[in-house]
Amino acid sequence: MATAAPTPAAATANKAELLAIADAVAREKLIDKGIVIEAMEDAIQRAARARYGAENDIRAKLDPNTGDLRLWRVLEVVEEVDDYFKQVDIKGAQKLKADAAVGDFIVDPLPPIEFGRIAAQAAKQVIFQKVRDAERERQYEEFKDRNSEVITGVVKRVEFGHVVVDLGRAEGVIRRDQQIPREMVRVGDRIRSLIMSVRRETRGPQIFLSRAHPDFMKKLFAQEVPEIYDGIIEIKAAARDPGSRAKIGVISYDSSIDPVGACVGMKGSRVQAVVQELQGEKIDIIPWSEDTATFVVNALQPATVSRVVIDEEESRIEVVVPDDQLSLAIGRRGQNVRLASQLTSSQIDILTEADASEKRQREFVERSEMFQTELDVDETLAQLLVAEGFTSLEEVAYVEVDEIASIEGLDDEIAGELQSRATEALERREAASRDERRGLGVEDALAELPYLTEQMLVTLGKAGILTLDDLADLATDELIQKKRAEPRRRAETTNKRAEDKAGILAEYSLSEEQGNEIIMAARAHWFEDEEAPASATEEDAVAEKDQ
Numbered sequence: 001m002a003t004a005a006p007t008p009a010a011a012t013a014n015k016a017e018l019l020a021i022a023d024a025v026a027r028e029k030l031i032d033k034g035i036v037i038e039a040m041e042d043a044i045q046r047a048a049r050a051r052y053g054a055e056n057d058i059r060a061k062l063d064p065n066t067g068d069l070r071l072w073r074v075l076e077v078v079e080e081v082d083d084y085f086k087q088v089d090i091k092g093a094q095k096l097k098a099d100a101a102v103g104d105f106i107v108d109p110l111p112p113i114e115f116g117r118i119a120a121q122a123a124k125q126v127i128f129q130k131v132r133d134a135e136r137e138r139q140y141e142e143f144k145d146r147n148s149e150v151i152t153g154v155v156k157r158v159e160f161g162h163v164v165v166d167l168g169r170a171e172g173v174i175r176r177d178q179q180i181p182r183e184m185v186r187v188g189d190r191i192r193s194l195i196m197s198v199r200r201e202t203r204g205p206q207i208f209l210s211r212a213h214p215d216f217m218k219k220l221f222a223q224e225v226p227e228i229y230d231g232i233i234e235i236k237a238a239a240r241d242p243g244s245r246a247k248i249g250v251i252s253y254d255s256s257i258d259p260v261g262a263c264v265g266m267k268g269s270r271v272q273a274v275v276q277e278l279q280g281e282k283i284d285i286i287p288w289s290e291d292t293a294t295f296v297v298n299a300l301q302p303a304t305v306s307r308v309v310i311d312e313e314e315s316r317i318e319v320v321v322p323d324d325q326l327s328l329a330i331g332r333r334g335q336n337v338r339l340a341s342q343l344t345s346s347q348i349d350i351l352t353e354a355d356a357s358e359k360r361q362r363e364f365v366e367r368s369e370m371f372q373t374e375l376d377v378d379e380t381l382a383q384l385l386v387a388e389g390f391t392s393l394e395e396v397a398y399v400e401v402d403e404i405a406s407i408e409g410l411d412d413e414i415a416g417e418l419q420s421r422a423t424e425a426l427e428r429r430e431a432a433s434r435d436e437r438r439g440l441g442v443e444d445a446l447a448e449l450p451y452l453t454e455q456m457l458v459t460l461g462k463a464g465i466l467t468l469d470d471l472a473d474l475a476t477d478e479l480i481q482k483k484r485a486e487p488r489r490r491a492e493t494t495n496k497r498a499e500d501k502a503g504i505l506a507e508y509s510l511s512e513e514q515g516n517e518i519i520m521a522a523r524a525h526w527f528e529d530e531e532a533p534a535s536a537t538e539e540d541a542v543a544e545k546d547q
Helices: 008-029 033-052 090-096 117-143 214-224 259-264 266-277 292-299 323-330 332-344 353-375 379-387 393-398 401-405 412-440 444-448 454-462 468-472 476-480 512-546
Strands: 058-062 069-078 087-089 105-109 150-159 162-166 171-174 190-201 204-210 233-241 245-252 282-287 307-311 316-321 347-352
Touching (some): 033 069, 033 117, 090 105, 150 171, 214 233, 214 266, 233 332, 245 259, 245 292, 245 332, 259 266, 259 282, 266 282, 282 292, 292 307, 292 332, 316 323, 323 347, 332 347, 347 353, 353 412, 468 512, 476 512
Parallel strands (some): 069 087, 245 282, 316 347
Antiparallel strands (some): 058 069, 150 162, 190 204, 233 245, 307 316
């Protein structure tokens, strides 16, 4: 039995229904209606190719205003047909278009198709995929520039300890290591977090959130303290032990405003709002200072500090405290000194006054004995040099003679003799190190590289670096990087263990630029080796020509 053709009223209803669906999907997914129309056209094209043959070049066009659907096949006009699905000869082409010529592309209209169950299902999948891709792209574009922004969402689910948060137009995830420890989170809870990063991945944009990052605490203070939001007060540094304790260093650019008082607020109202959001995390608000020693003293509060000694080359700070303040300065499980180290970006060593005195005395004796042995002087003169601040043979050998001669009891002649003996002692050390280096099998070519001393070469030899190739294979970090003052969290160390390991020459305080120059100098012979075969080939060619 023949199927009756659809009435004009039914056709109009179908057109209106298509447009209504496209409009509804676009509004729901917050994407352009044109993208939905294109997805529908693509689905119709695929269904038509399944109906008329996939070899045909079939196009579909859906009018976004009227809902009219046009379906056609594109054919190329040729003299001799090779592909009957995509080509037509000039005689057949002129039946469709009177003025058709070879090389033209003509349109062969096709009748509308009726979607069967399978075709309709396939079309539905195509449309869903296109819409999903457009939605993911819209989400990425919306969030990609919102790093370091605090956002509020609703907990959607908890998977393997990771919290998935509904952000309204997208989903974010708070990984286990970025959550506040012991914080109870339930599905349906409203939660604030910091956007750490937004990545484009095959399964859609991944929005990573954090409640444990120090910047999250900074942003919360900016919301609670208008002076921070306005830029009158700035949080210069922050350190956190999430869920337990935190420290922030603040500075005011208006002398009439106390930065600590402004952050605390009337009866502690401002800081308490932040503390409640951070699940009771205790926050120490510290006045920031450009003077490192002053800032360290403030950072170690509530402990009292007697003296601060700063080693800028090693980025280490030695802090001396009274005996009864040691436990307070270190804090429970080292928390106070650890946060102070993070706040000042330096390693802090805590010593009691008794320990500091013992250390100074030990160093005084060791240096005095070293000067006695190396310079062949009596104990009194050796102790005098140490008391005047000389700590190494290099200092004695390379300072101005006047600086030594100015010491009470010494003159230019004695100063010159001391420098001469120091130079000879250094040469003896160098010779001994050279013999040790050669005994280890370190080749002489390494001694020609910049910045490397014989003692450094001995250290390399003990680490198994014996040739230029051995050294050239190293990265700069493996050569010179100093060991981190604070260990990373386990989650961060998984793929970055090499960063926590000290470089082979870390003890010699080489700069990154010097390390790079050493590595590049060690690799120079690689490029010479690459040029050598080319030169040999040229010589062979010349020799053959002469023959």
